[in-house]
Amino acid sequence: xxxxxxxxxxxxxxxxxxxxxxxxxxxxxxxxLSDTRQLIFENPELKVRYFWAKPSDVxxxxxxxxADIGVAGKDILMEYRPDVYELLDLKTGKCRMAVAAPEGxxxxxxxxxxVATKFTRIAKDYYxxxxxxxxxIHLNGSIEIAxxxxxxxxxxxxxETGTTLRENHLEVIDTVAHLSARLIANKASYAFKRERxxxxxxxxxx
Amino acid sequence: MNxxxxxxxxxxxxxxxxxxxxxxxxxxxYKMRKFxxxxxxxxxxxxxxxxxxxxxSDTDGTLLALKPDVTLSxxxxxxxxxxxxxxxxxxxxxxxxxxxxxxxxxxxxxGVECIGEVDEYCLTEVLLLAAESLRAISGKAVxxxxxxxxxxxxxxxxxxxxxxxxxxxQALAARSEHELTALCRxxxxxxxxxxxxxxxxxxxxxxxxxxxxxxxxxxASCLSRVIGALRDTxxxxxxxxxISTVNDLGYYNGLVFRGYIDGVPxxxxxxxxxxxxxxxxxxxxxxxxxxxxxxxxERLQEGGDRLDAxxxxxxxxxxxxxEVLKAVRGLNVSGISVCAQKAAPGRQRFGRxxxxxxxxxxxxx
Numbered sequence: 032x033x034x035x036x037x038x039x040x041x042x043x044x045x046x047x048x049x050x051x052x053x054x055x056x057x058x059x060x061x062x063x064l065s066d067t068r069q070l071i072f073e074n075p076e077l078k079v080r081y082f083w084a085k086p087s088d089v090x091x092x093x094x095x096x097x098a099d100i101g102v103a104g105k106d107i108l109m110e111y112r113p114d115v116y117e118l119l120d121l122k123t124g125k126c127r128m129a130v131a132a133p134e135g136x137x138x139x140x141x142x143x144x145x146v147a148t149k150f151t152r153i154a155k156d157y158y159x160x161x162x163x164x165x166x167x168i169h170l171n172g173s174i175e176i177a178x179x180x181x182x183x184x185x186x187x188x189x190x191e192t193g194t195t196l197r198e199n200h201l202e203v204i205d206t207v208a209h210l211s212a213r214l215i216a217n218k219a220s221y222a223f224k225r226e227r228x229x230x231x232x233x234x235x236x237x
Numbered sequence: 238m239n240x241x242x243x244x245x246x247x248x249x250x251x252x253x254x255x256x257x258x259x260x261x262x263x264x265x266x267y268k269m270r271k272f273x274x275x276x277x278x279x280x281x282x283x284x285x286x287x288x289x290x291x292x293x294s295d296t297d298g299t300l301l302a303l304k305p306d307v308t309l310s311x312x313x314x315x316x317x318x319x320x321x322x323x324x325x326x327x328x329x330x331x332x333x334x335x336x337x338x339x340x341x342x343x344x345x346x347x348g349v350e351c352i353g354e355v356d357e358y359c360l361t362e363v364l365l366l367a368a369e370s371l372r373a374i375s376g377k378a379v380x381x382x383x384x385x386x387x388x389x390x391x392x393x394x395x396x397x398x399x400x401x402x403x404x405x406x407q408a409l410a411a412r413s414e415h416e417l418t419a420l421c422r423x424x425x426x427x428x429x430x431x432x433x434x435x436x437x438x439x440x441x442x443x444x445x446x447x448x449x450x451x452x453x454x455x456x457a458s459c460l461s462r463v464i465g466a467l468r469d470t471x472x473x474x475x476x477x478x479x480i481s482t483v484n485d486l487g488y489y490n491g492l493v494f495r496g497y498i499d500g501v502p503x504x505x506x507x508x509x510x511x512x513x514x515x516x517x518x519x520x521x522x523x524x525x526x527x528x529x530x531x532x533x534x535e536r537l538q539e540g541g542d543r544l545d546a547x548x549x550x551x552x553x554x555x556x557x558x559x560e561v562l563k564a565v566r567g568l569n570v571s572g573i574s575v576c577a578q579k580a581a582p583g584r585q586r587f588g589r590x591x592x593x594x595x596x597x598x599x600x601x602x
Contacts, residue, residue, distance in 0.1 A: 094502070095502055096501075096502020096503070097502075114503070115411070116411055116412040116413075116481070117411040117412070117413040117416065118412055118413070119415065120413075120415040120416075213413075216412075217502050218497070218502075218503070218504065219497040219498075219499075219501060219502050219503060219504070220502070221412075222379045222381065222477070222497040223377070223379070223497070223499050225442055
């Protein structure tokens with residue numbers, strides 16, 4: 032009999048969408064959709080166990096082996112670089128990491144660029160690649176306000192439709208990376224549950 | 238003296254058995270100083286897992302470091318002798334930053350190094366020792382093997398160089414076929430080269446089947462001979478050819494491997510061939526070695542049903558010391574560990590509770 036497979040899903044709309052894909056692929060656990068205070072949901076017949084985690088924590092659960100596999104955004108994987116396998120692009124939750132500035136702004140190339148972002152590492156790597164001297168201003172939310180109040184020259188943030196940017200008279204001036212949800216796996220779990228994980232990957236790809 | 242089960246922590250028990258294992262293949266113990274010259278590490282940062290080193294001044298002003306690594310010292314300590322390889326093992330604490338910026342940690346590490354005229358027998362022997370080390374730790378273990386030379390050649394054949402080469406290695410390490418395909422497309426690689434690279438990710442787990450699918454090149458033949466030489470050993474069923482087992486291109490240049498055991502979420506063994514370091518430190522030939530990360534094994538004992546002692550012996554306050562001692566020693570002789578107390582300690586766990594009274598030792602219900 033197969034061993035249990037523990038899956039960490041990101042809380043929120045993306046997680047619900049991803050769970051639907053898992054259920055369709057033959058790994059359902061209907062309890063997970065019930066209105067309950069329960070934290071872990073099991074389907075003993077299929078030996079699959081799900082739990083919801085904060086999206087930025089999914090990779091931690093997987094890296095530390097509390098979950099065998101999980102679904103994390105590419106942004107999280109780029110920012111935190113967890114030591115996990117990134118097995119599959121689930122092609123859902125598509126968006127991009129972009130640089131945005133006030134509409135029509137002129138960015139003086141001779142001055143250190145002030146960059147407001149939640150994604151410090153991604154921003155540093157991106158500008159290091161361009162050889163541009165920057166000053167990072169780490170923020171935890173409402174990044175769009177930073178250039179409006181002259182806290183920063185630009186922002187590096189996730190852009191989905193661009194509506195929030197437009198409403199605040201900001202525009203995308205560059206794309207850092209295209210993002211989507213990825214299936215990740217703990218390396219040791221993959222070593223011992225390779226067949227189960229491979230079967231799940233095939234079912235998800237169909 | 239026989240040490241009863243449960244006294245030694247798993248990592249301590251494993252240390253003893255690994256010492257015997259390495260000694261049985263003629264590896265001699267290497268003991269290094271607690272501190273090393275800071276310059277040794279500062280000049281070879283490319284070969285360290287982290288650039289951060291704990292440095293301090295000695296009484297004469299010399300800059301010293303708490304060793305972040307053992308291999309550099311071993312390579313520097315040996316002398317080249319034609320036809321021979323320096324074969325040593327070590328058990329040392331190293332000091333490195335933990336992941337995710339949690340400060341420095343002391344990590345207990347043991348390992349094997351084979352430096353000098355390293356031939357395919359040496360490669361086979363070290364691979365066997367790595368596999369046998371895993372077997373000494375757990376009955377359920379796998380050793381993933383790859384070859385950096387082979388990976389580098391296939392990446393070069395696809396026309397990926399510089400930054401693209403680094404990204405290709407990262408994609409292979411993450412088993413991300415989608416990332417590798419996207420990179421090859423972006424770089425304008427030929428479809429055949431892209432397919433050849435991506436096929437490395439999907440190689441079958443069985444070494445025989447996987448080796449049959451590798452392109453015909455010297456590195457693949459080397460892998461085949463070394464893995465084939467282990468066919469009749471108990472280690473063979475643990476071997477997996479897994480090209481995602483890649484490391485920093487600058488450090489390892491040939492065979493690389495990483496070992497996992499069931500129940501521990503990270504690698505417990507990592508190693509490979511590191512000829513460039515040997516040459517940089519002025520020695521001839523090559524080298525292969527591995528480290529066993531004993532700190533990772535702490536997880537093996539987690540949760541568990543561990544008891545503080547087999548029995549709690551409660552004795553009355555007026556009991557004579559000799560009487561209590563006699564009861565404790567009597568139980569000890571029967572192989573029962575005992576904690577004698579006048580009252581039950583709050584947060585300790587015992588298999589059973591006994592009570593000492595005038596009529597002797599009895600189960601306390």
